[in-house]
Amino acid sequence: MLKVGFNGWFLERPETGTGQYSRKILDALATRAEVKVLGGRQLPAGKALLNIYKVWFENVLFPLFCLREHVDVAFVPYMGPPLFSPKPLVVTVHDLIPFLFPEYAYSPLVKLYNFLVKAAIPKACLILADSAHTRKDVIGFFKVSPEKVRVVYPGIGEEFKPVKDEARLRAVRKRYGLSGRFFLYLGGFDRRKNIGLLLDAYQILRNRLGNQAPVLVVAGKVPTRESPALLNPLKMVRERGLEDGVKFTGWVADEDKPSLYSMAEAFLFPSLYEGFGFPPLEAMACGCPVLASRSSSLPEVLGEAALLLDPNRPEDWAEGMEGVIKELDLAQSLREKGVERAKIFTWKSAARNVLSILEEAAGRGSP
Known part of the structure; x- marks a missing residue:
């Protein structure tokens, strides 16, 4: 069974779209692979916003965690990959808002973080995009090979259905x-x-x-x-x-x-x-x-x-x-x-596609 190292930073932010994506993909992957999660209860309280600790978590703690757990592939379900990964790395890019809209680069720390992300994304083994539009943005902005960027549509929760009560x-x-x-x-x-x-x-x-x-x-x-x-x-x-x-x-x-x-x-x-x-x-x-x-x-x-x-x-x-x-x-x-x-967009389908790409990355055998 595939052993996946999972960056769980946004599990601490369930109110965000990225937090929901992380939780839904994790829950669905856990039935199909052995998933080792760094995040959740391991994170100090209040550490879910961008700060120096987040940079440390992504670039030092998570790579070391993947090495210690002997995972086959490292997965970051948001645009926060490490600059260097000891394992084949797969990252999801939901959108390019921080780069396309300058009003979001509101502090020196955000600008530094964006610089690190821009340097790290091309080093990923494979990149997931939420849509073909985002895939096009990723290929153009990060100057990566189109072959590296795959579209995996997220799902929507089964709770969303007509309410008649x-x-x-x-x-x-x-x-x-x-x-x-x-x-x-x-x-x-x-x-x-x-x-x-x-x-x-x-x-x-x-x-x-x-x-x-x-x-x-x-x-x-x-x-x-x-x-x-x-x-x-x-x-x-x-x-x-x-x-x-x-x-x-x-x-x-x-x-x-x-x-x-x-x-x-x-x-x-x-x-x-x-x-x-x-x-x-x-x-x-x-x-x-x-x-x-x-x-x-x-x-x-x-x-x-x-x-x-x-x-x-x-x-x-x-x-x-x-x-x-x-x-x-x-x-x-x-x-x-x-x-x-x-009905087209389900988390089961999304997780199945993510797993297939994680297996492909692991099969390549090198970061």
Whole structure:
């Protein structure tokens, strides 16, 4: 049985996409290989953010761990590979956001970390990318051989399915103070998430429909202050005079997300750049019509099951939002196509593909 050394740094950050990926892949791999994990309970409390210890963990502790455990292959499920690995190394690159968006390089330590990552990635035996779009970015940015970079689509959890239990739906409505029909955005507030476009589109819709327009529910933890990478959506809503039409829920528990997706008139995802894009797929799996940007990996991942729109044209988004609430055939078609599309992306399939690539790397027999 293949013996895998697994970098478990992000197991300490289950609220992040990378943390969820690490946990799901680990759980699925553990049934198919002998997996040795460094991370989780071995990490000191509070050490999950970028700091000097993280650099030490990735570049010293993890390689030594793989050597001590006599693993066949080392696997880093995020963009944090060591500069030198004593074992064949496989690394997953979810996206190139830290390199493509300079606002994320906000400190000397981040710049140093990005420098180390840029030097380490080409040394990996094989590289996994979450999408063909990310694969193209990796090949172009890191100047690596196309043969080294493989696409392995992540999965979405089996908990994402249409919720029909009325008592459960009522409880979620009460918990987040929701009533009536609503559009839903669930995600972060990074500048690349393009929240301004979403609010501009909703303003156009409100001007057309007045109080007949469903409320716009914005779910997720709102930043307490702006930064080069983050926007304050509360301020943006006030500037547009939309306080009576936009409802902020704050942080949403994982177990409540399927209910929110299931109740929404449509899920809106105007992001400018995604390496994969979990939220719109989760919404699809729950039978929610999806409007998403025609940008980065989203057309590849969502296919024809979403209404894909120009992320720079709020009037197109307003028209799409009006369409899904007025054209019942359109909404129903998006629901049906979305549920089928989401079935393609499973963690079992992802783990099976990851394992095959780990075996290939181990078979090469050298770092």
